[in-house]
Amino acid sequence: xxxxxxxxxxxxxxxxxxxxxxxEQHLGHNAMYWYKQSAKKPLELMFVYSxxxxxxxxxVPSRFSPECPNSSHLFLHLHTLQPEDSALYLCxxxxxxxxxxxxxxxxxxGTRLTxx
Amino acid sequence: xQQGEEDPQALSIQEGENATMxxxxxxxxxxxxxxxxxxxxxxxxxxLIRSNEREKHSGRLRVTLDTxxxxxxxxxxxxxxxxxxxxxxxxxxxxGAGGTSYGKLTFGQGTILTVHP
Numbered sequence: 001x002x003x004x005x006x007x008x009x010x011x012x013x014x015x016x017x018x019x020x021x022x023x024e025q026h027l028g029h030n031a032m033y034w035y036k037q038s039a040k041k042p043l044e045l046m047f048v049y050s051x052x053x054x055x056x057x058x059x060v061p062s063r064f065s066p067e068c069p070n071s072s073h074l075f076l077h078l079h080t081l082q083p084e085d086s087a088l089y090l091c092x093x094x095x096x097x098x099x100x101x102x103x104x105x106x107x108x109x110g111t112r113l114t115x116x
Numbered sequence: 117x118q119q120g121e122e123d124p125q126a127l128s129i130q131e132g133e134n135a136t137m138x139x140x141x142x143x144x145x146x147x148x149x150x151x152x153x154x155x156x157x158x159x160x161x162x163x164l165i166r167s168n169e170r171e172k173h174s175g176r177l178r179v180t181l182d183t184x185x186x187x188x189x190x191x192x193x194x195x196x197x198x199x200x201x202x203x204x205x206x207x208x209x210x211x212g213a214g215g216t217s218y219g220k221l222t223f224g225q226g227t228i229l230t231v232h233p
Contacts (some may be wrong), residue, residue: 002158043159043204043223058196090158103208105150105221107158 003027005116006091006108014082014116021111023074023091031096032074034066037088049074050096081115088112122205122224130232135192137227139205140185146208148181149221150190153202162190162203197233202226 003026013019014051025032034046048056049068064078074091092105123138139148147166151159165172165181165188172179178191192199204220 002160004158006158040225042225045220045222048220088156092159102145103221104161104164105159106161107151109158110156111157 002106002108004106004108005090006085006089008111009109010039010112010114012114012116013078013081015083017081018077018079020078021076021089021091021113023076023108025072025074025091025093025106025108027095028107029093029095029106031073031089031094032068032090033094034073034074034076035092037090037110038059038086045089047076078113082111086113086115098101120225122203124227126230127229128230129199131194131195133195133231135195135229135231137190137198137203137229139188139190139224141188141207141224142186142207143207145183147204148179148188149208150177150179150188151204151206151223153204153226155201158208159204177226192229195229195231200229200231202228 005024007022013090032049033048036044036046042090045058047066052068052071063080067075088110090110091108093106121140127135129135145167147164149164150162152162153159163174163177163179165179167183170181175194181188188205204223204226206223208221
Protein backbone atom coordinates (compact mmCIF):
# COMPACT_ATOMS: atom_id res chain seq x y z
CA UNK A 1 0.00 0.00 0.00
CA UNK A 2 1.45 3.31 -1.10
CA UNK A 3 -1.22 5.53 0.47
CA UNK A 4 -2.75 6.33 -2.91
CA UNK A 5 -5.97 4.61 -3.89
CA UNK A 6 -7.73 4.55 -7.22
CA UNK A 7 -11.24 3.50 -8.19
CA UNK A 8 -12.42 1.72 -10.13
CA UNK A 9 -9.59 -0.73 -10.78
CA UNK A 10 -11.11 -1.83 -14.08
CA UNK A 11 -13.49 0.03 -16.38
CA UNK A 12 -15.02 -0.91 -19.71
CA UNK A 13 -16.88 1.85 -21.47
CA UNK A 14 -18.36 2.55 -24.86
CA UNK A 15 -17.30 5.51 -26.92
CA UNK A 16 -20.46 7.44 -26.08
CA UNK A 17 -20.31 6.89 -22.31
CA UNK A 18 -19.29 9.33 -19.62
CA UNK A 19 -17.36 8.01 -16.66
CA UNK A 20 -15.01 9.29 -13.99
CA UNK A 21 -11.85 7.92 -12.44
CA UNK A 22 -11.15 8.74 -8.82
CA UNK A 23 -7.90 9.05 -6.94
CA GLU A 24 -7.40 9.68 -3.26
CA GLN A 25 -4.14 10.15 -1.40
CA HIS A 26 -3.75 9.68 2.35
CA LEU A 27 -0.22 11.05 2.59
CA GLY A 28 -0.86 14.74 3.14
CA HIS A 29 0.82 15.59 -0.16
CA ASN A 30 0.19 18.83 -2.03
CA ALA A 31 0.71 17.73 -5.63
CA MET A 32 -1.20 15.13 -7.64
CA TYR A 33 -0.67 13.74 -11.11
CA TRP A 34 -2.48 11.77 -13.81
CA TYR A 35 -0.41 9.53 -16.08
CA LYS A 36 -1.39 7.35 -19.02
CA GLN A 37 0.44 4.08 -19.63
CA SER A 38 -0.14 2.40 -22.98
CA ALA A 39 1.46 -0.76 -24.23
CA LYS A 40 4.93 -0.23 -25.68
CA LYS A 41 4.97 3.48 -24.83
CA PRO A 42 6.63 5.36 -21.99
CA LEU A 43 4.50 6.61 -19.14
CA GLU A 44 2.89 9.86 -20.31
CA LEU A 45 2.23 12.72 -17.92
CA MET A 46 -1.26 14.09 -18.54
CA PHE A 47 -2.07 16.59 -15.80
CA VAL A 48 -0.45 18.00 -12.68
CA TYR A 49 -2.16 19.76 -9.81
CA SER A 50 -0.07 21.62 -7.27
CA UNK A 51 -1.89 23.13 -4.29
CA UNK A 52 -5.16 22.28 -6.05
CA UNK A 53 -4.26 24.39 -9.06
CA UNK A 54 -3.63 22.82 -12.45
CA UNK A 55 -0.07 23.61 -13.38
CA UNK A 56 0.47 21.26 -16.28
CA UNK A 57 -1.72 20.09 -19.14
CA UNK A 58 0.33 18.09 -21.55
CA UNK A 59 -1.67 18.64 -24.74
CA VAL A 60 -4.28 16.19 -23.59
CA PRO A 61 -7.47 16.00 -25.68
CA SER A 62 -10.49 17.74 -24.19
CA ARG A 63 -12.32 14.43 -23.85
CA PHE A 64 -10.21 14.06 -20.70
CA SER A 65 -11.18 16.57 -18.02
CA PRO A 66 -9.41 16.63 -14.65
CA GLU A 67 -10.81 17.96 -11.41
CA CYS A 68 -9.07 18.52 -8.08
CA PRO A 69 -11.60 19.59 -5.44
CA ASN A 70 -9.05 19.44 -2.61
CA SER A 71 -5.50 18.34 -2.03
CA SER A 72 -6.49 14.74 -1.26
CA HIS A 73 -8.75 14.01 -4.21
CA LEU A 74 -8.26 13.98 -7.95
CA PHE A 75 -10.73 13.00 -10.64
CA LEU A 76 -10.43 12.33 -14.33
CA HIS A 77 -13.71 12.77 -16.18
CA LEU A 78 -13.99 10.85 -19.42
CA HIS A 79 -16.40 11.40 -22.29
CA THR A 80 -16.63 10.30 -25.92
CA LEU A 81 -13.38 8.37 -25.71
CA GLN A 82 -11.71 6.53 -28.56
CA PRO A 83 -10.47 2.93 -28.60
CA GLU A 84 -6.88 4.22 -28.60
CA ASP A 85 -7.56 5.73 -25.17
CA SER A 86 -7.58 2.21 -23.73
CA ALA A 87 -4.70 2.13 -21.27
CA LEU A 88 -3.71 1.97 -17.62
CA TYR A 89 -4.35 5.33 -15.96
CA LEU A 90 -2.16 5.99 -12.99
CA CYS A 91 -2.54 8.61 -10.31
CA UNK A 92 0.40 9.78 -8.21
CA UNK A 93 1.08 12.27 -5.47
CA UNK A 94 4.12 13.98 -4.01
CA UNK A 95 5.03 16.53 -1.40
CA UNK A 96 6.50 19.52 -3.11
CA UNK A 97 7.96 22.78 -2.05
CA UNK A 98 10.29 25.41 -3.37
CA UNK A 99 13.58 23.91 -4.46
CA UNK A 100 13.21 20.98 -2.11
CA UNK A 101 15.36 18.84 -4.33
CA UNK A 102 13.50 15.58 -3.90
CA UNK A 103 10.46 14.66 -5.89
CA UNK A 104 9.69 10.98 -5.42
CA UNK A 105 6.15 10.23 -6.40
CA UNK A 106 3.79 7.73 -4.85
CA UNK A 107 1.57 5.89 -7.29
CA UNK A 108 -1.83 4.30 -6.99
CA UNK A 109 -2.51 0.84 -8.45
CA GLY A 110 -4.11 2.30 -11.58
CA THR A 111 -7.38 1.95 -13.44
CA ARG A 112 -7.32 -0.39 -16.44
CA LEU A 113 -9.58 1.32 -18.98
CA THR A 114 -10.95 -0.43 -22.05
CA UNK A 115 -12.88 1.60 -24.60
CA UNK A 116 -15.06 -0.48 -26.89
CA UNK B 117 13.10 12.19 -28.57
CA GLN B 118 12.38 10.97 -25.09
CA GLN B 119 14.26 11.47 -21.87
CA GLY B 120 15.28 8.32 -20.05
CA GLU B 121 15.74 5.32 -22.30
CA GLU B 122 16.40 2.01 -20.64
CA ASP B 123 18.58 -0.76 -21.92
CA PRO B 124 18.06 -3.65 -22.32
CA GLN B 125 14.34 -3.72 -23.05
CA ALA B 126 14.11 -7.19 -21.53
CA LEU B 127 16.40 -9.18 -19.27
CA SER B 128 16.02 -12.79 -18.20
CA ILE B 129 18.23 -14.26 -15.47
CA GLN B 130 18.36 -17.03 -12.89
CA GLU B 131 17.72 -16.48 -9.21
CA GLY B 132 20.90 -15.49 -7.42
CA GLU B 133 22.43 -13.74 -10.41
CA ASN B 134 22.92 -10.00 -10.62
CA ALA B 135 20.81 -7.85 -12.92
CA THR B 136 22.07 -4.63 -14.45
CA MET B 137 19.85 -2.14 -16.23
CA UNK B 138 21.00 1.04 -17.90
CA UNK B 139 19.32 4.36 -18.53
CA UNK B 140 20.40 7.16 -20.83
CA UNK B 141 18.97 10.64 -20.95
CA UNK B 142 19.42 13.72 -23.07
CA UNK B 143 19.10 16.91 -21.05
CA UNK B 144 20.47 18.19 -17.74
CA UNK B 145 18.75 16.83 -14.68
CA UNK B 146 18.28 17.66 -11.02
CA UNK B 147 18.06 14.04 -10.04
CA UNK B 148 17.30 10.63 -11.46
CA UNK B 149 14.95 8.11 -9.94
CA UNK B 150 14.32 4.43 -10.43
CA UNK B 151 10.87 2.90 -10.11
CA UNK B 152 9.59 -0.64 -10.22
CA UNK B 153 6.24 -1.82 -11.55
CA UNK B 154 4.75 -5.23 -11.05
CA UNK B 155 2.53 -6.37 -13.90
CA UNK B 156 -0.48 -4.09 -14.32
CA UNK B 157 0.12 -2.30 -11.04
CA UNK B 158 1.30 1.13 -9.97
CA UNK B 159 4.91 2.18 -9.81
CA UNK B 160 6.91 1.95 -6.61
CA UNK B 161 9.77 4.34 -5.95
CA UNK B 162 13.07 2.51 -5.40
CA UNK B 163 15.84 5.04 -5.17
CA LEU B 164 16.72 8.63 -6.03
CA ILE B 165 20.18 9.83 -6.93
CA ARG B 166 20.99 13.52 -7.15
CA SER B 167 22.97 15.07 -9.96
CA ASN B 168 25.94 15.68 -7.64
CA GLU B 169 26.06 12.05 -6.49
CA ARG B 170 27.87 9.27 -8.31
CA GLU B 171 26.70 6.16 -6.50
CA LYS B 172 23.99 5.21 -4.07
CA HIS B 173 23.03 2.00 -2.31
CA SER B 174 19.80 0.73 -0.84
CA GLY B 175 19.73 -2.87 0.32
CA ARG B 176 20.44 -5.04 -2.74
CA LEU B 177 20.18 -2.04 -5.07
CA ARG B 178 23.10 -0.05 -6.33
CA VAL B 179 22.62 2.95 -8.59
CA THR B 180 25.32 4.86 -10.39
CA LEU B 181 25.07 8.16 -12.21
CA ASP B 182 27.46 9.56 -14.78
CA THR B 183 26.32 13.05 -15.70
CA UNK B 184 29.11 13.46 -18.25
CA UNK B 185 27.72 10.52 -20.19
CA UNK B 186 24.12 11.27 -19.22
CA UNK B 187 23.62 7.72 -18.07
CA UNK B 188 22.68 5.74 -14.99
CA UNK B 189 22.68 2.08 -14.08
CA UNK B 190 20.66 0.05 -11.63
CA UNK B 191 22.24 -3.11 -10.26
CA UNK B 192 20.18 -5.65 -8.35
CA UNK B 193 22.42 -8.14 -6.58
CA UNK B 194 21.47 -11.70 -5.66
CA UNK B 195 18.20 -11.46 -7.54
CA UNK B 196 15.07 -13.24 -6.40
CA UNK B 197 11.99 -14.39 -8.28
CA UNK B 198 10.09 -11.62 -6.48
CA UNK B 199 12.26 -9.06 -8.29
CA UNK B 200 10.46 -9.94 -11.52
CA UNK B 201 8.96 -6.63 -12.67
CA UNK B 202 9.46 -3.72 -15.02
CA UNK B 203 12.03 -1.14 -13.99
CA UNK B 204 11.88 2.48 -15.09
CA UNK B 205 14.23 5.36 -14.77
CA UNK B 206 12.75 8.83 -14.49
CA UNK B 207 14.50 12.12 -14.88
CA UNK B 208 13.15 15.31 -13.47
CA UNK B 209 13.05 18.97 -14.29
CA UNK B 210 11.66 21.58 -11.99
CA UNK B 211 8.44 23.21 -13.11
CA GLY B 212 5.91 25.57 -11.61
CA ALA B 213 6.08 29.13 -10.44
CA GLY B 214 4.97 31.43 -7.68
CA GLY B 215 7.13 30.02 -4.89
CA THR B 216 6.32 26.34 -5.30
CA SER B 217 7.57 23.69 -7.60
CA TYR B 218 6.81 20.11 -8.36
CA GLY B 219 8.78 17.30 -9.81
CA LYS B 220 8.02 16.84 -13.47
CA LEU B 221 9.22 13.32 -14.15
CA THR B 222 9.90 11.94 -17.59
CA PHE B 223 9.94 8.16 -17.73
CA GLY B 224 11.68 5.79 -20.09
CA GLN B 225 10.05 2.74 -21.62
CA GLY B 226 11.46 0.44 -18.99
CA THR B 227 13.33 -2.83 -18.72
CA ILE B 228 11.29 -5.98 -18.18
CA LEU B 229 13.21 -8.16 -15.75
CA THR B 230 12.34 -11.85 -15.37
CA VAL B 231 14.06 -13.80 -12.62
CA HIS B 232 13.64 -17.56 -12.93
CA PRO B 233 13.54 -19.61 -9.72
